[in-house]
Amino acid sequence: MFKDQTAIVGIGQTEFSKNIDSTELNLACKAIKLALDDAGISPDQVDALGSFTYEETPEFEISRNLGFGNLHYWSQAPYGGGASCAAIGQVAMAIASGIANVGVVWRSRKRGDPSSRMWSHTEKEIFDHWKWSRPSGLVRPVDESSMIMRRYMFENDYSREDLSSVALNLRKYANKNVNALMYSKPLSFDDYMNARMISDPLCLYDNCLESDGAIAIVITKLSLAKTLSQQPAIIHAYSQGMSQEHSLMTDYHGDNPLHSSSYVTAKNLWNQSDFEPKDVDVAQFYDAFSPMIPLSLEAYNFCPSGEALKLISDGFISENGSLPVNTSGGSLSEVYLHGMNLVVEAVRQLRGSSSSQVRNAKLSLVTTCDATPNAAILLRGDI
Amino acid sequence: MIENIPIPGINDFDKIFWENCTKNIFSIQHCASCDEPRFPPRHMCPRCQSIEHIWKIVSGSGQLWSFVVPRPPLLPYFEKQSPYVVGLIQLDGYKNIRIIGRISNSDNTTQLDIDNLKIGSAVSINFHKINSDISIPFWYLDS
Numbered sequence: 049m050f051k052d053q054t055a056i057v058g059i060g061q062t063e064f065s066k067n068i069d070s071t072e073l074n075l076a077c078k079a080i081k082l083a084l085d086d087a088g089i090s091p092d093q094v095d096a097l098g099s100f101t102y103e104e105t106p107e108f109e110i111s112r113n114l115g116f117g118n119l120h121y122w123s124q125a126p127y128g129g130g131a132s133c134a135a136i137g138q139v140a141m142a143i144a145s146g147i148a149n150v151g152v153v154w155r156s157r158k159r160g161d162p163s164s165r166m167w168s169h170t171e172k173e174i175f176d177h178w179k180w181s182r183p184s185g186l187v188r189p190v191d192e193s194s195m196i197m198r199r200y201m202f203e204n205d206y207s208r209e210d211l212s213s214v215a216l217n218l219r220k221y222a223n224k225n226v227n228a229l230m231y232s233k234p235l236s237f238d239d240y241m242n243a244r245m246i247s248d249p250l251c252l253y254d255n256c257l258e259s260d261g262a263i264a265i266v267i268t269k270l271s272l273a274k275t276l277s278q279q280p281a282i283i284h285a286y287s288q289g290m291s292q293e294h295s296l297m298t299d300y301h302g303d304n305p306l307h308s309s310s311y312v313t314a315k316n317l318w319n320q321s322d323f324e325p326k327d328v329d330v331a332q333f334y335d336a337f338s339p340m341i342p343l344s345l346e347a348y349n350f351c352p353s354g355e356a357l358k359l360i361s362d363g364f365i366s367e368n369g370s371l372p373v374n375t376s377g378g379s380l381s382e383v384y385l386h387g388m389n390l391v392v393e394a395v396r397q398l399r400g401s402s403s404s405q406v407r408n409a410k411l412s413l414v415t416t417c418d419a420t421p422n423a424a425i426l427l428r429g430d431i
Numbered sequence: 432m433i434e435n436i437p438i439p440g441i442n443d444f445d446k447i448f449w450e451n452c453t454k455n456i457f458s459i460q461h462c463a464s465c466d467e468p469r470f471p472p473r474h475m476c477p478r479c480q481s482i483e484h485i486w487k488i489v490s491g492s493g494q495l496w497s498f499v500v501p502r503p504p505l506l507p508y509f510e511k512q513s514p515y516v517v518g519l520i521q522l523d524g525y526k527n528i529r530i531i532g533r534i535s536n537s538d539n540t541t542q543l544d545i546d547n548l549k550i551g552s553a554v555s556i557n558f559h560k561i562n563s564d565i566s567i568p569f570w571y572l573d574s
Binding site for chain 1: 432433435436437438439440442470471477496497498499500501502504505506509512514515517519526527528529530531532533550567569
């Protein structure tokens with residue numbers, strides 16, 4: 049019903065920068081047009097849209113600017129970094145079920161200016177779930193992620209030296225990606241160890257970039273995808289996941305806070321799939337903060353609990369490792385666009401056009417935020 | 432950005448929790464029907480779906496499950512206090528109740544020896560009075 053019925057056939061991105069002198073709507077329109085051109089699909093064929101609840105550019109403005117056809121489906125996925133694969137999966141479901149034919153998913157965000165930090169808009173009186181953390185000084189997403197990582201490092205006897213390998217690996221990928229914000233900025237072990245702390249034990253380089261830009265993708269049914277010029281990235285499996293006690297950015301109240309909603313997503317994703325973790329050639333794990341990569345490696349069952357940082361230190365996610373991860377530099381070193389850059393990199397890997405190309409990549413996993421209710425997709429290059 | 436500490440707004444389902452805090456009493460919401468404890472407080476029991484609940488007074492003692500030391504950039508109120516410690520406290524007597532709170536000394540005035548702070552340390556509760564309606568729980572290391 050869903051498996052292998054749809055594919056990502058177009059990808060588009062604007063420049064990435066700390067400060068682009070343009071509006072989010074302007075950037076969104078540009079990225080979507082580039083994605084449609086990449087796919088070889090006319091805008092008037094688009095009849096489905098998917099975006100983020102955090103997206104500020106409305107569907108009708110996008111449609112009026114791009115000149116879409118009559119729309120038959122649109123949806124928005126919640127929870128910021130947890131949303132990209134959910135928005136994609138929902139549009140793919142609409143197309144697989146015959147409600148729509150061609151879908152666009154986009155994210156446009158001007159997050160380069162520090163005044164756009166969401167936590168900086170904390171209200172003086174808090175009525176939602178954040179009343180249980182922010183008044184005690186646990187204010188930012190990095191603090192919420194750091195709480196989990198200190199416990200993980202304590203239980204498994206890891207140090208900052210071990211954690212450094214995540215940021216250093218991603219920076220090496222970015223240094224090969226001309227479009228990455230950190231393309232010309234190498235990062236050394238000493239740079240990492242001497243960096244200022246943001247939320248101890250996490251330092252500056254454990255945090256994603258603050259950046260402006262837009263990314264869009266085009267999805268259609270496989271029968272149409274096969275008539276287009278680009279190698280389709282076939283959507284093989286998809287799931288969302290939310291465990292019972294998860295809040296927006298904390299999952300502190302379940303049986304094991306180190307096992308987030310990613311475990312829920314992963315279990316159902318592998319159940320939907322004909323493949324196993326060992327079959328995956330390249331993975332893109334959501335990485336607003338570096339701890340999310342080792343935690344996701346474990347959640348998606350690439351290794352036993354507690355072993356991921358050791359594997360990463362030994363080169364597991366590097367270019368010559370068993371599973372290259374975030375091969376465009378990820379959110380830590382390419383751009384921070386709520387993980388949409390990870391999606392287009394997964395597609396590039398299946399097309400053979402990545403700046404850190406994994407040879408003969410046929411199966412590509414994309415996940416979303418380990419700290420929020422989330423989603424994942426498994427893409428395949430042929431069938 | 433707000434200059435002062437953000438304060439918890441009071442909802443109908445946690446009103447008694449905050450009233451108790453102003454009296455330096457820590458209480459945990461339990462289902463009145465099946466006795467399932469729940470934190471954070473909420474409208475309905477996730478086990479039996481009853482909306483009737485009671486509040487059980489507990490000591491507030493626990494163990495430090497993990498902690499962080501936030502550094503700038505922060506909200507101005509917290510930036511002035513940085514470096515400070517926020518912990519996740521595993522509450523004694525409950526399997527899955529973990530509560531976020533500041534880790535301080537018992538008088539809430541002096542700086543902690545952060546470098547020697549250990550996960551698993553025993554902690555006790557005290558309350559930081561913000562105004563007549565709100566006192567925020569914090570924890571201190573048992574000596």
